[in-house]
Amino acid sequence: MRRLKSEIPDCVNCLNKGNSIICSLSTDSKSTLTKGKGENFFKKGQVIFYEGNHVNGLFCVFDGKVKLSKMGESGKEQIVRFAKTGDILGYRSLLSNDSYKATATAMEDSWVCVISKEQFNKAMVNDSNLAVSILRLLSNDLKNAEHQLVNLSQKSVLERMSEAIILLDNNFGREEDGLTLNVNLTRSELADIAGTTTETAIRTLAQLKEEGTIDLGEKKIRIIDLKNLIRIAGLQD
Amino acid sequence: MRRLKSEIPDCVNCLNKGNSIICSLSTDSKSTLTKGKGENFFKKGQVIFYEGNHVNGLFCVFDGKVKLSKMGESGKEQIVRFAKTGDILGYRSLLSNDSYKATATAMEDSWVCVISKEQFNKAMVNDSNLAVSILRLLSNDLKNAEHQLVNLSQKSVLERMSEAIILLDNNFGREEDGLTLNVNLTRSELADIAGTTTETAIRTLAQLKEEGTIDLGEKKIRIIDLKNLIRIAGLQD
DNA sequence: CGCTTAATTGAACATACTCAAAATTTGTGG
């Protein structure tokens, strides 16, 4: 997984073919974006950018997993979104020329490309497909945020934790065994997704294991009964 | 307030000059949008469109106040946004050609214009300013939704209710006395903003009145001590 | 004026949080 910088190609020849919205742009646009592009390695746990910091570019995950979180006044973290290989980060702040509105942290060792603000703006002007793609991303993010908003205010921790696991499943998929979630999270991070405390998260996961809905080994979660998770989360219809 | 249909002008001559993103478009774009535009009157409490219904146009509030809410599985409502005179509704669903993702309800007698999907798409293609405006709206909505998401998961009802009142203040402003919020909401609706029950909303408002932070007369809320509201909501920094 | 809806109050109860302590795992330097 750990790569040499020289292994990372420019946007035109990027390996994340199907995954990234950048990959589906015209060669022209990709050439524009790749100019002055930087590649950065982030160790697991390292912060890529902080909420409130001023914007210096568009981030694109070349390889890795990133969490986006916001800090409440009390200092508690709430995870608002994830980004995985091929996903882009920071577009909203870039558009409004605002500071970053969430903190991005590498969830595992990750390579992240940084596209300069100037080149991004150039590409936006010349390629309406890029604008449309960004519009779609925003639109989707908003849909998810509003869904999560209703969840947090109305569902129990058990329901929210079930939905959090489903979210992780949809986002990161499973390992070869077809059961184990392909992502490593601490109990505290799971709590930060479901919007609860570490202790309650632990007890809730134990309950789901008890019922045979999930299995917990090492640090990973295995989904045994997805149907039941969906039922508990109240997503069946 | 109740108007005759004939009093509502076309988009080019719309009275909401400064308020609407449509008003700041080129005359060309406004001419496009106004073609096949319909004007509808909605009585207080009437639903303008339902969550899940298929999209048939872009709504623009000519005069009135509208709440956008989502239904949780349990049937409880959560208000996610407001729209007032000049604001537009339904753009997200229109963009992704999706069903409406929230239910829009008139909070008072309102006139709402409906712009056809076809004309909107035409204007989007011809006028990049429209696309940029929509991008900004989406971006702003997302910012608010994520903020609210963190609030709901981390703040107490008292904090949330204080913030709800501040939100109403920012959105709808005050009446002539400079104190009374220029919006009428039931206790149940206030609960639906703050993400709590009607009973708890009542008790929380009583507490804020007790402290002298707000005043409650007839059906309206008067803000006595905005600073304190801001402090309670945890927004001072 | 009577009926319906909304607001209020009370009391019991449940869910989830807090704090503290113990057990376990992980990471690091020697």
Place this chain on the structure above:
DNA sequence: CCACAAATTTTGAGTATGTTCAATTAAGCG
């Protein structure tokens, strides 16, 4: 590779916040 420190996970018990349900009062409306 081991030992130790640090971080994470787990468990327990007490507690607070907010919900639920039921009953009462007040307000709005035809």
